[in-house]
Amino acid sequence: MKGIVFSEFNDMVEETFSPEILDRIIEKAALPSGGAYTSVGTYDHVELVSLVTHLSEETGIDAGELVRAFGKHLAGRFATQYPAFFNGVDGTLDFLETIEAHVHVEVRKLYPDAELPIFDTRRHDRDHLQMTYRSNRPFADLAEGLILGCAEHFNENLKISREDNQHNGINESRFAIQQQN
Template sequence: MKGVVFTEFLEMVEDRFSADMVDHIIDDAQVPHGGVYTAVGTYPHGEIVAMVMALSQRSGTPAPDLIRVFGQHLFGRFVLAYPHFFIGVKDAFHFLSGIENIIHAEVLKLYPDAELPKFIVEHHDPHRLVLLYQSPRHFEDLAEGLMRGCLAHFGEPIHIEREPTPTTAGAHAQRFVLTRQG
């Protein structure tokens, strides 16, 4: 997993909790890199999972909730860091339906070794978008958080439903059904 995810997670923990909490979760998680990450480095995803679990234990907040909040935070950071991804994008459905072919294609140019999840558009019309998420890592909550961050960015009232799907070829899968409200 790219280091930018780690650095942003630790920044979110510091902003929402404290610098002391960052130190505590790094100590509790006993991560091999000792909490020292560079944005362009690549690290085992198990390290962020361990830190999330440590934060959950210390804060009393369920890990899935923390991961979704982190996804929202991360989307906001992407908006600031990569404003060119949003030029000409009219709404959340337009953005989300282009994750695989536009966003991930650009990310792979910057980080050729990035191991990205796959988002397959199963249905897209003005009122409904269905995305199939596939990844060898179990980060459906992060994907949902990123989607919620996108919806907040565009200010759209869209309901998200998650439907489990069978795991295929070692990849976790989840279907996200997004429906415009009103």
């Protein structure tokens, strides 16, 4: 996982909780990287899982909820850092349909060693999208947070239901997404 993701996570912890809590979880997680991330470096995604686990212990907040909150934060950063992906797109569901074939394709050009999930989308009608996440990493909560963060960007309300499965080490989550306004 790219260092940029870790730096954003660290920023969120500092802003939402405190610099002291960030120091404490980095120390407790005893990370191979020591917690010093560069944006272009690549680190084991297990380091993020470990940081989240310690943050959950430290704050008493469920780990899944923390990862979803991080996803929302990350979507906000992406909207600021990569406005071109969002400009000219009509709404959240249209935007989500561009991730697999456009956004992540460009991400891969920028970072050839990026570890990206696979998304499969099916648009039932204007207000209904089914989006399936597949990855050998366990970040469906991150995907959910990113989806919700995108909806915030477009000022829309979504109703999301989700079904998680796992086969042959692949995490598969099917999101049924309904636009409500």
